[in-house]
Protein backbone atom coordinates (compact mmCIF):
# COMPACT_ATOMS: atom_id res chain seq x y z
CA UNK A 1 0.00 0.00 0.00
CA UNK A 2 1.32 3.43 -0.88
CA UNK A 3 1.33 6.13 1.79
CA UNK A 4 -1.66 7.91 0.24
CA UNK A 5 -3.72 4.70 0.38
CA UNK A 6 -2.90 4.26 4.07
CA UNK A 7 -4.01 7.83 4.73
CA UNK A 8 -7.31 7.41 2.84
CA UNK A 9 -7.93 4.03 4.46
CA UNK A 10 -7.68 5.57 7.95
CA UNK A 11 -9.49 8.81 7.03
CA UNK A 12 -12.34 6.79 5.46
CA UNK A 13 -12.97 5.01 8.77
CA UNK A 14 -13.50 8.40 10.43
CA UNK A 15 -16.04 9.33 7.71
CA UNK A 16 -17.84 5.98 8.00
CA UNK A 17 -18.08 6.51 11.77
CA UNK A 18 -19.35 10.06 11.30
CA UNK A 19 -21.99 9.00 8.72
CA UNK A 20 -23.25 6.23 11.02
CA UNK A 21 -23.37 8.59 14.02
CA UNK A 22 -25.28 11.21 11.99
CA UNK A 23 -27.79 8.62 10.84
CA UNK A 24 -28.43 7.57 14.46
CA UNK A 25 -29.06 11.13 15.67
CA UNK A 26 -30.58 12.77 12.60
CA UNK A 27 -31.91 9.92 10.46
CA UNK A 28 -31.97 10.36 6.70
CA UNK A 29 -32.18 14.11 6.29
CA UNK A 30 -30.45 15.63 3.26
CA UNK A 31 -31.28 14.08 -0.12
CA UNK A 32 -29.84 16.98 -2.13
CA UNK A 33 -26.34 18.35 -1.55
CA UNK A 34 -28.01 21.69 -0.65
CA UNK A 35 -31.10 22.71 1.34
CA UNK A 36 -34.64 23.47 0.14
CA UNK A 37 -34.18 27.10 1.21
CA UNK A 38 -32.35 27.79 -2.04
CA UNK A 39 -35.51 27.37 -4.11
CA UNK A 40 -34.03 28.50 -7.41
CA UNK A 41 -31.17 26.01 -7.11
CA UNK A 42 -33.58 23.18 -6.26
CA UNK A 43 -35.76 23.98 -9.28
CA UNK A 44 -32.70 24.07 -11.52
CA UNK A 45 -31.54 20.75 -10.06
CA UNK A 46 -34.90 19.02 -10.72
CA UNK A 47 -35.11 20.35 -14.28
CA UNK A 48 -31.55 19.21 -15.02
CA UNK A 49 -32.29 15.76 -13.63
CA UNK A 50 -35.33 15.33 -15.88
CA UNK A 51 -33.64 16.80 -18.96
CA UNK A 52 -30.73 14.43 -18.45
CA UNK A 53 -33.11 11.43 -18.15
CA UNK A 54 -34.96 12.53 -21.29
CA UNK A 55 -31.68 12.89 -23.18
CA UNK A 56 -30.77 9.29 -22.30
CA UNK A 57 -34.35 8.11 -22.95
CA UNK A 58 -34.29 9.59 -26.46
CA UNK A 59 -30.92 8.00 -27.18
CA UNK A 60 -31.97 4.64 -25.79
CA UNK A 61 -35.40 4.38 -27.46
CA UNK A 62 -34.65 6.37 -30.64
CA UNK A 63 -37.99 8.05 -30.03
CA UNK A 64 -38.43 11.78 -29.46
CA UNK A 65 -41.66 11.53 -27.45
CA UNK A 66 -41.51 8.22 -25.59
CA UNK A 67 -42.59 10.00 -22.38
CA UNK A 68 -45.87 11.32 -23.77
CA UNK A 69 -48.91 9.49 -22.41
CA UNK A 70 -46.83 7.13 -20.27
CA UNK A 71 -47.38 6.04 -16.68
CA UNK A 72 -44.16 6.92 -14.88
CA UNK A 73 -42.66 5.66 -11.62
CA UNK A 74 -39.84 7.45 -9.81
CA UNK A 75 -38.00 5.55 -7.08
CA UNK A 76 -36.50 7.68 -4.29
CA UNK A 77 -37.72 11.15 -5.33
CA UNK A 78 -36.20 12.89 -2.29
CA UNK A 79 -37.21 16.32 -1.08
CA UNK A 80 -39.98 17.48 -3.42
CA UNK A 81 -42.38 16.69 -6.27
CA UNK A 82 -40.59 19.05 -8.67
CA UNK A 83 -39.48 16.19 -10.92
CA UNK A 84 -43.07 14.92 -11.12
CA UNK A 85 -44.37 18.40 -11.87
CA UNK A 86 -41.90 18.82 -14.71
CA UNK A 87 -42.59 15.32 -16.12
CA UNK A 88 -46.35 15.99 -16.13
CA UNK A 89 -45.74 19.32 -17.84
CA UNK A 90 -43.75 17.41 -20.49
CA UNK A 91 -46.72 15.14 -21.20
CA UNK A 92 -46.50 11.99 -19.08
CA UNK A 93 -49.90 10.59 -18.13
CA UNK A 94 -49.39 9.78 -14.45
CA UNK A 95 -46.51 10.40 -12.05
CA UNK A 96 -46.06 7.76 -9.34
CA UNK A 97 -43.28 7.81 -6.77
CA UNK A 98 -42.20 5.69 -3.84
CA UNK A 99 -39.89 6.47 -0.95
CA UNK A 100 -39.10 5.18 2.53
CA UNK A 101 -38.32 8.63 3.98
CA UNK A 102 -40.90 11.39 4.24
CA UNK A 103 -38.64 14.15 2.95
CA UNK A 104 -41.41 16.18 1.28
CA UNK A 105 -43.27 17.23 4.40
CA UNK A 106 -41.31 20.45 4.83
CA UNK A 107 -41.22 21.53 1.17
CA UNK A 108 -42.51 25.14 1.11
CA UNK A 109 -45.56 25.95 -1.07
CA UNK A 110 -43.47 28.73 -2.54
CA UNK A 111 -41.23 26.11 -4.13
CA UNK A 112 -44.15 24.80 -6.21
CA UNK A 113 -45.42 28.28 -7.09
CA UNK A 114 -41.96 29.31 -8.32
CA UNK A 115 -41.63 26.01 -10.20
CA UNK A 116 -45.00 26.57 -11.91
CA UNK A 117 -43.91 30.10 -12.87
CA UNK A 118 -40.71 28.66 -14.34
CA UNK A 119 -42.66 26.08 -16.38
CA UNK A 120 -45.06 28.80 -17.59
CA UNK A 121 -42.16 30.97 -18.74
CA UNK A 122 -40.60 28.16 -20.80
CA UNK A 123 -43.60 26.12 -21.98
CA UNK A 124 -46.62 28.02 -23.27
CA UNK A 125 -48.54 24.73 -23.77
CA UNK A 126 -48.30 23.69 -20.10
CA UNK A 127 -51.62 23.56 -18.23
CA UNK A 128 -50.48 25.48 -15.16
CA UNK A 129 -53.88 25.64 -13.38
CA UNK A 130 -54.42 21.93 -13.92
CA UNK A 131 -50.96 21.13 -12.51
CA UNK A 132 -51.60 23.39 -9.49
CA UNK A 133 -54.92 21.61 -8.78
CA UNK A 134 -53.23 18.20 -9.04
CA UNK A 135 -50.61 19.31 -6.52
CA UNK A 136 -53.29 20.57 -4.13
CA UNK A 137 -55.14 17.24 -4.37
CA UNK A 138 -52.09 15.08 -3.60
CA UNK A 139 -51.21 17.29 -0.63
CA UNK A 140 -54.57 16.53 1.01
CA UNK A 141 -54.34 12.84 0.10
CA UNK A 142 -56.81 12.79 -2.80
CA UNK A 143 -56.48 10.99 -6.14
CA UNK A 144 -54.35 13.02 -8.47
CA UNK A 145 -51.92 12.84 -11.39
CA UNK A 146 -49.32 12.70 -8.59
CA UNK A 147 -49.32 9.44 -6.67
CA UNK A 148 -46.69 9.74 -3.94
CA UNK A 149 -46.41 6.62 -1.78
CA UNK A 150 -44.41 6.40 1.43
CA UNK A 151 -43.74 2.83 2.52
CA UNK A 152 -41.27 1.74 5.11
CA UNK A 153 -41.07 -1.72 3.47
CA UNK A 154 -40.55 -0.16 -0.01
CA UNK A 155 -42.97 -2.76 -1.41
CA UNK A 156 -43.67 -1.29 -4.83
CA UNK A 157 -45.93 -4.17 -5.91
CA UNK A 158 -48.21 -3.49 -2.95
CA UNK A 159 -48.01 0.24 -3.75
CA UNK A 160 -48.70 0.19 -7.51
CA UNK A 161 -50.00 -3.28 -8.43
CA UNK A 162 -49.14 -5.47 -11.42
CA UNK A 163 -48.29 -4.16 -14.91
CA UNK A 164 -49.17 -0.51 -14.28
CA UNK A 165 -45.93 1.30 -15.23
CA UNK A 166 -44.35 2.14 -18.62
CA UNK A 167 -41.31 4.13 -17.59
CA UNK A 168 -39.13 4.01 -14.47
CA UNK A 169 -36.84 6.88 -13.49
CA UNK A 170 -34.50 7.29 -10.56
CA UNK A 171 -31.72 9.66 -9.57
CA UNK A 172 -29.02 8.91 -7.02
CA UNK A 173 -31.30 6.48 -5.19
CA UNK A 174 -30.55 2.85 -6.26
CA UNK A 175 -27.26 2.93 -4.36
CA UNK A 176 -29.27 3.46 -1.16
CA UNK A 177 -31.73 0.59 -1.53
CA UNK A 178 -31.62 -2.18 1.10
CA UNK A 179 -32.15 -5.09 -1.27
CA UNK A 180 -31.57 -4.40 -4.96
CA UNK A 181 -32.57 -7.96 -5.89
CA UNK A 182 -36.01 -7.63 -4.33
CA UNK A 183 -36.52 -4.14 -5.79
CA UNK A 184 -35.74 -5.34 -9.33
CA UNK A 185 -37.88 -8.43 -8.88
CA UNK A 186 -40.81 -6.23 -7.79
CA UNK A 187 -40.09 -3.73 -10.56
CA UNK A 188 -40.54 -6.56 -13.06
CA UNK A 189 -44.01 -7.22 -11.66
CA UNK A 190 -44.99 -3.56 -11.56
CA UNK A 191 -43.82 -2.79 -15.13
CA UNK A 192 -45.67 -3.55 -18.34
CA UNK A 193 -43.90 -5.48 -21.09
CA UNK A 194 -41.76 -3.00 -23.08
CA UNK A 195 -41.35 -0.65 -20.12
CA UNK A 196 -38.09 1.30 -20.03
CA UNK A 197 -35.81 1.97 -17.06
CA UNK A 198 -33.60 5.09 -16.98
CA UNK A 199 -31.73 5.44 -13.72
CA UNK A 200 -28.67 7.39 -12.71
CA UNK A 201 -26.66 5.68 -9.98
CA UNK A 202 -24.03 7.47 -7.92
CA UNK A 203 -21.31 4.89 -7.21
CA UNK A 204 -19.04 7.10 -5.09
CA UNK A 205 -18.61 7.55 -1.38
CA UNK A 206 -21.28 10.01 -0.20
CA UNK A 207 -19.36 11.77 2.62
CA UNK A 208 -18.67 15.24 1.31
CA UNK A 209 -14.94 16.03 1.88
CA UNK A 210 -13.54 12.58 1.17
CA UNK A 211 -15.79 12.24 -1.90
CA UNK A 212 -13.77 14.93 -3.66
CA UNK A 213 -10.38 13.57 -2.52
CA UNK A 214 -11.03 9.84 -2.80
CA UNK A 215 -14.34 9.06 -4.57
CA UNK A 216 -13.85 5.27 -4.28
CA UNK A 217 -13.11 5.41 -0.55
CA UNK A 218 -15.97 3.06 0.50
CA UNK A 219 -14.47 0.26 -1.63
CA UNK A 220 -11.27 0.10 0.43
CA UNK A 221 -12.82 -2.13 3.09
CA UNK A 222 -13.88 -5.79 3.29
CA UNK A 223 -17.64 -6.38 3.59
CA UNK A 224 -17.52 -7.55 7.20
CA UNK A 225 -15.86 -4.26 8.19
CA UNK A 226 -17.96 -1.95 5.95
CA UNK A 227 -21.15 -3.61 7.21
CA UNK A 228 -20.31 -2.64 10.81
CA UNK A 229 -21.07 0.94 9.70
CA UNK A 230 -24.30 0.03 7.90
CA UNK A 231 -27.38 2.17 8.38
CA UNK A 232 -30.52 2.41 6.28
CA UNK A 233 -29.55 4.39 3.20
CA UNK A 234 -25.78 3.87 3.39
CA UNK A 235 -24.29 3.15 -0.09
CA UNK A 236 -24.71 -0.54 -0.98
CA UNK A 237 -21.51 -0.78 -3.12
CA UNK A 238 -23.29 -2.57 -6.03
CA UNK A 239 -21.07 -2.26 -9.14
CA UNK A 240 -22.26 -1.83 -12.77
CA UNK A 241 -21.74 -5.49 -13.79
CA UNK A 242 -23.90 -6.53 -10.83
CA UNK A 243 -26.72 -4.21 -11.92
CA UNK A 244 -26.52 -5.80 -15.36
CA UNK A 245 -26.67 -9.36 -13.93
CA UNK A 246 -29.57 -8.54 -11.60
CA UNK A 247 -31.57 -6.77 -14.32
CA UNK A 248 -31.13 -9.67 -16.77
CA UNK A 249 -32.02 -12.20 -14.07
CA UNK A 250 -35.32 -10.39 -13.50
CA UNK A 251 -36.42 -10.21 -17.12
CA UNK A 252 -34.86 -6.99 -18.40
CA UNK A 253 -33.04 -6.87 -21.73
CA UNK A 254 -30.91 -4.51 -23.89
CA UNK A 255 -29.15 -3.37 -20.73
CA UNK A 256 -27.01 -0.34 -21.43
CA UNK A 257 -24.66 1.13 -18.83
CA UNK A 258 -23.36 4.56 -19.76
CA UNK A 259 -20.61 6.23 -17.72
CA UNK A 260 -21.81 9.69 -16.68
CA UNK A 261 -18.71 10.53 -14.62
CA UNK A 262 -15.33 8.77 -14.57
CA UNK A 263 -12.05 9.19 -12.68
CA UNK A 264 -9.24 10.99 -14.47
CA UNK A 265 -6.65 8.43 -13.42
CA UNK A 266 -7.52 4.77 -14.22
CA UNK A 267 -4.73 3.29 -12.05
CA UNK A 268 -5.63 5.42 -9.05
CA UNK A 269 -9.22 4.18 -9.28
CA UNK A 270 -7.90 0.68 -8.34
CA UNK A 271 -5.17 1.69 -5.91
CA UNK A 272 -5.83 0.39 -2.38
CA UNK A 273 -9.18 -1.20 -3.23
CA UNK A 274 -10.31 -4.23 -1.27
CA UNK A 275 -9.89 -7.56 -3.12
CA UNK A 276 -13.61 -7.71 -3.90
CA UNK A 277 -13.22 -4.56 -6.03
CA UNK A 278 -9.72 -5.17 -7.42
CA UNK A 279 -10.75 -6.92 -10.64
CA UNK A 280 -11.35 -4.63 -13.61
CA UNK A 281 -14.84 -6.12 -14.13
CA UNK A 282 -15.78 -3.73 -11.30
CA UNK A 283 -15.11 -0.72 -13.55
CA UNK A 284 -13.81 1.29 -10.62
CA UNK A 285 -13.10 4.19 -12.98
CA UNK A 286 -16.91 4.69 -13.24
CA UNK A 287 -18.09 7.14 -10.60
CA UNK A 288 -21.62 7.63 -11.83
CA UNK A 289 -23.63 5.65 -14.38
CA UNK A 290 -26.90 5.77 -16.28
CA UNK A 291 -28.64 2.41 -16.31
CA UNK A 292 -30.99 1.87 -19.24
CA UNK A 293 -32.98 -1.33 -19.82
CA UNK A 294 -36.18 -2.63 -21.33
CA UNK A 295 -38.64 -5.05 -19.71
CA UNK A 296 -39.18 -8.15 -21.84
Ligand SMILES: C[S@@+](CC[C@H](N)C(=O)[O-])C[C@H]1O[C@@H](n2cnc3c(N)ncnc32)[C@H](O)[C@@H]1O
Pocket residue numbers: 028030031032049075076077078079099100101103154170171172173174176177178232233234
Ligand atom coordinates in the same frame (compact mmCIF):
# COMPACT_ATOMS: atom_id res chain seq x y z
C1 LIG B 1 -29.63 11.01 -2.45
S1 LIG B 1 -31.37 10.96 -2.33
C2 LIG B 1 -31.80 11.36 -3.99
C3 LIG B 1 -33.15 12.01 -4.04
C4 LIG B 1 -33.55 12.59 -5.38
N1 LIG B 1 -33.68 11.55 -6.37
C5 LIG B 1 -32.55 13.64 -5.81
O1 LIG B 1 -31.83 13.44 -6.80
O2 LIG B 1 -32.50 14.68 -5.14
C6 LIG B 1 -31.73 9.24 -2.16
C7 LIG B 1 -33.20 8.86 -2.18
O3 LIG B 1 -33.29 7.45 -1.88
C8 LIG B 1 -34.21 7.27 -0.80
N2 LIG B 1 -33.74 6.14 0.03
C9 LIG B 1 -32.75 6.15 0.94
N3 LIG B 1 -32.62 4.94 1.51
C10 LIG B 1 -33.54 4.16 0.93
C11 LIG B 1 -33.91 2.79 1.09
N4 LIG B 1 -33.27 2.00 1.96
N5 LIG B 1 -34.91 2.30 0.33
C12 LIG B 1 -35.55 3.10 -0.55
N6 LIG B 1 -35.25 4.41 -0.74
C13 LIG B 1 -34.26 4.92 -0.01
C14 LIG B 1 -34.17 8.58 -0.03
O4 LIG B 1 -35.31 8.74 0.78
C15 LIG B 1 -34.07 9.58 -1.16
O5 LIG B 1 -35.32 9.86 -1.71
